[in-house]
Amino acid sequence: MLMAIRGGKCRPRAVRKPSSDLVYAPPVPFVTFEGVEGSGKTTQLALAAERLRAAGKTVRTTREPGGTPIGERIRAVLLDAAHAELDPMAEWLLVEAARRQHVRDVVRPALADGAFVLCDRFTDSTEAYQVAGRGLDAAMVEGLDGRVRGGLAPDLTLLYDLDPREGLVRAQGRDASPGRFESAALEFHERVRSGFLAAARREPKRIAVVPAQGGADAVFALTWRVLSERFGLS
Ligand code: TMP
Numbered sequence: 001m002l003m004a005i006r007g008g009k010c011r012p013r014a015v016r017k018p019s020s021d022l023v024y025a026p027p028v029p030f031v032t033f034e035g036v037e038g039s040g041k042t043t044q045l046a047l048a049a050e051r052l053r054a055a056g057k058t059v060r061t062t063r064e065p066g067g068t069p070i071g072e073r074i075r076a077v078l079l080d081a082a083h084a085e086l087d088p089m090a091e092w093l094l095v096e097a098a099r100r101q102h103v104r105d106v107v108r109p110a111l112a113d114g115a116f117v118l119c120d121r122f123t124d125s126t127e128a129y130q131v132a133g134r135g136l137d138a139a140m141v142e143g144l145d146g147r148v149r150g151g152l153a154p155d156l157t158l159l160y161d162l163d164p165r166e167g168l169v170r171a172q173g174r175d176a177s178p179g180r181f182e183s184a185a186l187e188f189h190e191r192v193r194s195g196f197l198a199a200a201r202r203e204p205k206r207i208a209v210v211p212a213q214g215g216a217d218a219v220f221a222l223t224w225r226v227l228s229e230r231f232g233l234s
Contacts, residue, residue, distance in 0.1 A: 029057075029116040029231060030107065030152070034124045035160035036193050037182050038167030038174070039212045040219060044160065045118050047220045048227060052116055055233055060110040063120035064099060067106050071098035079179040086180070088134040092141065095126055100148045107152065123149060124157060124199050124207070129181070132195025133188050153206075156230050158223060159196050160212035164189035 031048075033041040042063075049059045065075040074094050077083060099122075110117045123145055130136045164186060171182050200207040208226045212219055227233065 030111060030119070030154050030156075031116065031227070032119045032122040032124065032154040032157045033160070034121060034128070034157055034196060034207075035212060036162055036164045036167045036189055036196070038170035038172075039160035039162045040170070040216060041158070041160045041212075042120055043216050044158065044210075044220060044223045045120050047216070048223055049118055051224060052118075052227075052233075058113070058115040059118060060106070060115040061118045061120075062102070062106050062110075064102060064122055064125070065095055066098065067102040067119075068098075070101045074098040079181065081178060081180045081183050083180060084183075088130065088136055091134070092126070092130040092136055095130065096144060096148045099123070099126075099145075103149055103152055108150075119154070122154060122157075124159070124196060127199055128192045128195035132198070133184075133192045155206070156226070157207045158226060159200050159207050159209045160219070161193070161197065161209050162212040164193055166213070 033045045033048075035041045045061060049061050052059045064071070065078055066072045074097060078086075078091060078094055107117055107119065126141060126145055127138070131138045131141050168182065168186070168189065172178060175182065197209070200209050210219060210222045210226065
């Protein structure tokens, strides 16, 4: 039996059956955009936001690490190439600290307001970068990450798949100086890509793999096809 804990006392909570009009659960419009460095996910997120707004939807765009004042400060620490000595577990814990604040202050309130939340990276990046890339223990990361998110999971994830060699060239052309992750060895980025693709094989319903080699417009045609099918948009 489920128990409600209030004022330190446990009381039985009635388990209500959903009435027939509650059986259809519309998808929660929490969409995450993932991929290796330079995969174009940030551009695709901006184009998706524009198109959803044109379709009359309320849209909240955000990113990880970041999205809150505290999260943005943590992001600056994580991305600073001068912090080469950052320990992999410390890196992961910083990611989770930023996520906790972000889920509580931004993602959940926006979803409660009925907004489409488009998030640049989320928990799949942790599996790809910290588990596949850095080699942290998967069960340890999964366990804490699930608690940090309070079980919140994306309804849909668009994974922009690209050879990291091509992505790094694109990223280097874009950024004035490479950040801490971009500066990592190619083998690290290859493990990151494999980590993303493993997640996509495990959860094919949630994660749509979008080939990202083409130009932004061609890739956006694929992005919109996935979004419109999932959310019944035209
Ligand atoms: P980006 O927004 O330019 O992709 O940069 C964010 C960086 O943060 C990216 O290199 C990947 C890294 N990151 C992790 O390592 N783990 C995570 O869980 C998240 C969300 C990002």
